[in-house]
Amino acid sequence: MFNDSKKLTVILVGLPGSGKTCIAKKLSRYLNWKGCFTKIFCPDLYLQKLKVLESKTSCMDGQEEKDWNTLSMAECLKDLICWLKNSLEAKVAILDSENLLRDQRALLKKKLETETGSSILFIESVCNINQILVDGENTFACERRVQQYQLRYESLDELLDPNYSFLKLFDVNKSIVTRNVEGHISALIVYFLINARFHSRTLYFSRHGESEYNLQGILGGDSDLSLRGVEYASKLHEYFTGVKIENLQVWTSPLKRARQTAQLFEEKAKIWKCLEEIKAGICEGMTYQQISELYPEEFRSREKDKYNYRYPRGESYYDVVVRLEPIMLELERANNVLIIGHQAVLRCILAYFLGKSTEELPFMEVPLHSVLKISAMADDYHMQTISLNISAVSTQLPFNANL
Numbered sequence: 355m356f357n358d359s360k361k362l363t364v365i366l367v368g369l370p371g372s373g374k375t376c377i378a379k380k381l382s383r384y385l386n387w388k389g390c391f392t393k394i395f396c397p398d399l400y401l402q403k404l405k406v407l408e409s410k411t412s413c414m415d416g417q418e419e420k421d422w423n424t425l426s427m428a429e430c431l432k433d434l435i436c437w438l439k440n441s442l443e444a445k446v447a448i449l450d451s452e453n454l455l456r457d458q459r460a461l462l463k464k465k466l467e468t469e470t471g472s473s474i475l476f477i478e479s480v481c482n483i484n485q486i487l488v489d490g491e492n493t494f495a496c497e498r499r500v501q502q503y504q505l506r507y508e509s510l511d512e513l514l515d516p517n518y519s520f521l522k523l524f525d526v527n528k529s530i531v532t533r534n535v536e537g538h539i540s541a542l543i544v545y546f547l548i549n550a551r552f553h554s555r556t557l558y559f560s561r562h563g564e565s566e567y568n569l570q571g572i573l574g575g576d577s578d579l580s581l582r583g584v585e586y587a588s589k590l591h592e593y594f595t596g597v598k599i600e601n602l603q604v605w606t607s608p609l610k611r612a613r614q615t616a617q618l619f620e621e622k623a624k625i626w627k628c629l630e631e632i633k634a635g636i637c638e639g640m641t642y643q644q645i646s647e648l649y650p651e652e653f654r655s656r657e658k659d660k661y662n663y664r665y666p667r668g669e670s671y672y673d674v675v676v677r678l679e680p681i682m683l684e685l686e687r688a689n690n691v692l693i694i695g696h697q698a699v700l701r702c703i704l705a706y707f708l709g710k711s712t713e714e715l716p717f718m719e720v721p722l723h724s725v726l727k728i729s730a731m732a733d734d735y736h737m738q739t740i741s742l743n744i745s746a747v748s749t750q751l752p753f754n755a756n757l
């Protein structure tokens with residue numbers, strides 16, 4: 355999907371504490387999830403490393419004062435350029451630093467364009483000083499530092515930077531201004547940032563209860579719940595009645611086993627077609643054993659690259675990620691949602707929040723009869739698995755199953 359797109363360098367602009375790192379992480383998580391390989395480069399991290407190195411290798415007497423900021427930026431840019439130029443899969447590099455001065459940005463743009471051949475997109479985060487996020491730093495010292503920077507700060511400007519491609523986010527993303535934004539990846543970034551939210555929230559996920567097909571190890575289809583599956587549906591409802599979540603929304607796949615699991619939530623449940631399980635095409639209704647005997651080549655190809663493998667007349671995990679896009683953007687804004695879905699689909703959704711790679715995604719454990727609770731704060735996501743203690747078969751296919 356991104357093979358034809360030109361590589362891109364995103365240069366962040368903004369005062370300390372204006373949410374740049376959070377924007378960088380969120381953006382990187384989203385682009386990587388879509389298979390657009392993205393890496394963040396932050397000079398501050400190089401600064402820490404350089405200082406540790408210096409303290410180990412030199413005696414302090416007679417040392418002249420070093421310009422640490424220049425040194426750390428130079429090291430960081432060296433790595434960024436090397437990665438973007440030499441890595442075949444590299445698509446987007448994000449430079450997470452303040453870059454408050456117009457001359458400084460012009461130099462960066464020229465250097466990065468020339469040395470990486472990438473397009474440049476500036477993303478500026480403009481925050482009211484009272485909303486600046488103070489992160490583990492003494493509030494007073496931080497405010498003073500921000501005030502000093504503010505005196506010299508030159509914001510991106512349509513008239514003064516007429517040829518720049520840029521995007522300005524005001525108060526995180528209450529309003530957004532874009533100029534000269536071109537290209538598939540940049541357009542995707544704008545679309546995502548318009549939808550992204552940075553508030554704390556909680557999301558819940560559950561697979562449907564155990565189905566008749568799960569008992570027989572059969573893939574796909576549209577079977578009913580097993581007796582234990584029915585028991586889980588009622589336990590799930592009881593759990594959510596007990597924890598009393600304000601304005602709980604329930605989103606479910608249209609397949610029978612998911613709707614039967616959501617049944618007790620009655621009118622609350624909203625059906626999303628894109629939550630349907632991965633389509634196994636010609637292998638629907640078969641067990642792994644039968645697939646390996648009837649279509650050994652297919653079975654081996656899937657083992658080699660489970661994420662990209664597409665079942666004949668069916669789907670790949672990548673296809674599922676693509677079709678989930680609308681629900682992911684809704685989930686960015688949502689709070690207190692319970693999604694009742696399927697193993698492959700939930701792997702794709704959870705991989706986004708947990709930052710799993712495309713290699714890890716198809717093997718993530720999403721056990722039956724458990725609630726997976728994701729708590730989000732800014733860009734930190736934590737997952738808790740709550741088993742509702744009703745036994746069920748395991749549907750986790752081991753890697754290299756050798757059937």
Ligand code: G3H
Nearest residue numbers: 573574634697698716751
């Ligand atoms: O086919 C349905 C399964 O939920 C997908 O599992 O990708 O591990 O085969 P699998």
